[in-house]
Amino acid sequence: MGKSSKDKRDAYYRLAKEQGWRARSAFKLLQLDEEFNLFEGVTRVVDLCAAPGSWSQVLSRVLIKGEKFGRCAWQDREAKFRRHMLNIVPPADGAPEQDEPASPPKDTPASEGPRPQREVKIVSIDLQPISPLPGIITLRADITHPATVPLLLKALDPDYDPSTMNQQASQPVDLVISDGAPDVTGLHDLDIYVQSQLLFAALNLALCVLKPGGKFVAKIFRGRNVDLLYAQLKIFFEKVYVAKPRSSRASSVEAFIVCVNFQPPEGFKASLEEPLGVGSRLPKMLAARNAAAPITAPVLMQNHSSGAWDFSPEPAATADEHGIYDVAVEDLSSGPRDGDVRWIAPFVACGDLSAFDSDASYKLPDDHVSLDPVQPPTAPPYKRALELRRANGGAYGKPPPIK
Numbered sequence: 001m002g003k004s005s006k007d008k009r010d011a012y013y014r015l016a017k018e019q020g021w022r023a024r025s026a027f028k029l030l031q032l033d034e035e036f037n038l039f040e041g042v043t044r045v046v047d048l049c050a051a052p053g054s055w056s057q058v059l060s061r062v063l064i065k066g067e068k069f070g071r072c073a074w075q076d077r078e079a080k081f082r083r084h085m086l087n088i089v090p091p092a093d094g095a096p097e098q099d100e101p102a103s104p105p106k107d108t109p110a111s112e113g114p115r116p117q118r119e120v121k122i123v124s125i126d127l128q129p130i131s132p133l134p135g136i137i138t139l140r141a142d143i144t145h146p147a148t149v150p151l152l153l154k155a156l157d158p159d160y161d162p163s164t165m166n167q168q169a170s171q172p173v174d175l176v177i178s179d180g181a182p183d184v185t186g187l188h189d190l191d192i193y194v195q196s197q198l199l200f201a202a203l204n205l206a207l208c209v210l211k212p213g214g215k216f217v218a219k220i221f222r223g224r225n226v227d228l229l230y231a232q233l234k235i236f237f238e239k240v241y242v243a244k245p246r247s248s249r250a251s252s253v254e255a256f257i258v259c260v261n262f263q264p265p266e267g268f269k270a271s272l273e274e275p276l277g278v279g280s281r282l283p284k285m286l287a288a289r290n291a292a293a294p295i296t297a298p299v300l301m302q303n304h305s306s307g308a309w310d311f312s313p314e315p316a317a318t319a320d321e322h323g324i325y326d327v328a329v330e331d332l333s334s335g336p337r338d339g340d341v342r343w344i345a346p347f348v349a350c351g352d353l354s355a356f357d358s359d360a361s362y363k364l365p366d367d368h369v370s371l372d373p374v375q376p377p378t379a380p381p382y383k384r385a386l387e388l389r390r391a392n393g394g395a396y397g398k399p400p401p402i403k
């Protein structure tokens, strides 16, 4: 596919180049933020699986430079215009706003978004090198490797002493984001499994560095039993959502879990020896969380020997003469039944409805000029293959011309 053709088929690929983002993924984070206000009050962030760095760019531009995007930027412009019309602010952009109060006026909506912050710390990690970004500490490491924990803790706190073997940050962070994805093989089950291992590693790291009340956002592939994952996350966070930004193709199984208000169970201590820190305490923790879970559903299971369908743990539906089950909605207002561990996370589609549809093709203007990507991959896995191809007669593998 040529560059122009890709520009046509993938509006976010084109927009990323036009707006200076290193990857189209930037729009996913911006759309998630628009829905969940991820950056409000945030000063310390860890960006896992960050290369080539478009999410880190978003963090740098929003948190360090105080830039605003999307609805937040629109609301900001509207507020400025309103203040200008009321003669509170002089019209010239960038001119000193003499009459403007030093702190935001009382009627300024919180949704105006974050302002430039000085005490911001952002650490980004990836297997691949990340080209430098202003104000961001970049680490080249494998998030699934135990040695990455002390590396991250040292980056967050230069006084951290790895010899203490302490696996918890002394200065914890407000937000951990992870856009980790393995090299997709096309074998769905394998891809989903490897992705889930990345997510597991990301969550483990997050548990080591998050402060109570913190947030965790991570890419997931929605496969079978993904709701077990939601239930596990509910042990650690007050709210867990599954979000699908408009810039993520509807045809892909990709989605993002957005976990809000980190509240580890009592006595919890993050440790790599006891993954997720729960070990044999899991059933007790689940029981405690289930008692507070607002939405639950019984699980319909098939008995493999008889082939019969049944609700677990007890039957809650009967089949008619055609074998069709009429599922009665249970009244669970008094709380879930014992043994129910399935928790249904709210699914949230995010991104403005008028935003580009990532599955649609758009006609480009006749004078459209296709731009080069902002940041070509620094060390892509296919680098060696490219070198060999070049050595064997050119970028496209053509044999050298016959003389």
Ligand SMILES: C[S@@+](CC[C@H](N)C(=O)[O-])C[C@H]1O[C@@H](n2cnc3c(N)ncnc32)[C@H](O)[C@@H]1O
Pocket: 022, 023, 025, 026, 048, 049, 050, 051, 052, 053, 054, 055, 056, 125, 126, 127, 128, 141, 142, 143, 144, 179, 180, 181, 182, 183, 198
């Ligand atoms: C979709 S890309 C991330 C894009 C990034 N969020 C951005 O906005 O530019 C997925 C990244 O996950 C990284 N990754 C995969 N496995 C990893 C691992 N075990 N440790 C660290 N990074 C990993 C890959 O190197 C790749 O750069």
